[in-house]
Amino acid sequence: MxxxxxxxxxxxxxxxxxxxxxxxxxxxxxxxxxxxxxxxxxxxxxxxxxxxxxxxxxxxxxxxxxxxxxxxxxxxxxxxxxxxxxxxxxxxxxxxxxxxxxxxxxxxxxxxxxxxxxxxxxxxxxxxxxxxxxxxxxxxxxxxxxxHAGKDRLVALARRKSKKSHEEIWNILVNGRLSAGEENYVYTTPLGEEYAGSLVYLNPPQDLCGTIPALNNAMFRLMLDRYAPDADIVVWAWIGAYDVPAEQIREIEKKWQAQLDALI
Known part of the structure; x- marks a missing residue:
């Protein structure tokens, strides 16, 4: 046995x-x-x-x-x-x-x-x-x-380490902001913007992933990762976009980074 x-x-x-x-x-x-x-x-x-x-x-x-x-x-x-x-x-x-x-x-x-x-x-x-x-x-x-086959991807990536728990961070960033069904979602971001599209993956209190049709069908991901016991949690806010101006992606990244720094 x-x-x-x-x-x-x-x-x-x-x-x-x-x-x-x-x-x-x-x-x-x-x-x-x-x-x-x-x-x-x-x-x-x-x-x-x-x-x-x-x-x-x-x-x-x-x-x-x-x-x-x-x-x-x-x-x-x-x-x-x-x-x-x-x-x-x-x-x-x-x-x-x-x-x-x-x-x-x-x-x-x-x-x-x-x-x-x-x-x-x-x-x-x-x-x-x-x-x-x-x-x-x-x-x-x-x-x-x-x-988007054959298209280069542009990524807006903001990340922040935190000593808070998964639940505490999820409550700050997601709870009360998300409406999700089996196939679709609407998320009011900490930026005050609304992401709405197909729900790709939802695993609270660690993962939210969905498309953003308004950004040429980009993919949005919010992830809370811990790489080792007792390590700080790393919060990732990530948007992968195609055929979107680079300046727009850089601006989104700056806004997300500022919000994570302020909230987490």
């Missing part, structure tokens, strides 16, 4: 499947080409074919993964070691994320499997962040390929 720790260890797998209305060639390129990666995933990407993928979101949030195996248009495995999780454990573990692609009548079934996490409580926040991350990032990929 397995003890609780062993059971928890065995269950530390992120497994997400998305149907994407795009050909498998487009999905494969979005996973393996640096410019395409920047159009839905990190702020900056670098790909050394057959060797490694490097991703960065700024502020020392970087991710380097070695390309362990790839089968054109069908399978990609990226692995990484202890330098990524030393903040939660000195144990030399090897983690990996796998992408399985299947073409279906012009569409693509994409399955993402991320495994190797430790079972101790010190891994909880990292595992939770990766799980929620792939939930939303896979939807970001779907949104990009189905609505």
């Amino acid at each position: 397995k003890n609780d720790h062993q059971t928890k260890e065995a269950g530390r797998i992120v497994d997400v499947t998305r149907e994407i209305n795009a050909p498998v060639e487009a999905v494969w390129k979005a996973l393996t080409d640096a410019k395409e990666l920047e159009r839905w995933f990190p702020l900056h990407a670098s790909v050394q074919p057959g060797e490694a993928v490097e991703l960065s979101w700024g502020d020392k949030v970087d991710w380097r993964m070695e390309i362990e195996e790839e089968r054109d248009l069908s399978y990609l495995r990226l692995g990484y070691g202890q330098e990524h999780h030393s903040i939660v454990s000195p144990e030399p573990r090897r983690l990996a994320v796998e992408f399985f692609l299947e073409a279906k009548q012009g569409k693509t079934m994409l399955r993402i499997v991320h495994a190797g996490f430790g079972g101790g409580r010190n891994w909880d926040d990292m595992y939770d962040g990766v799980r929620r991350g792939w939930d939303t990032e896979s939807l970001s990929l779907k949104h990009y390929l189905e609505h």
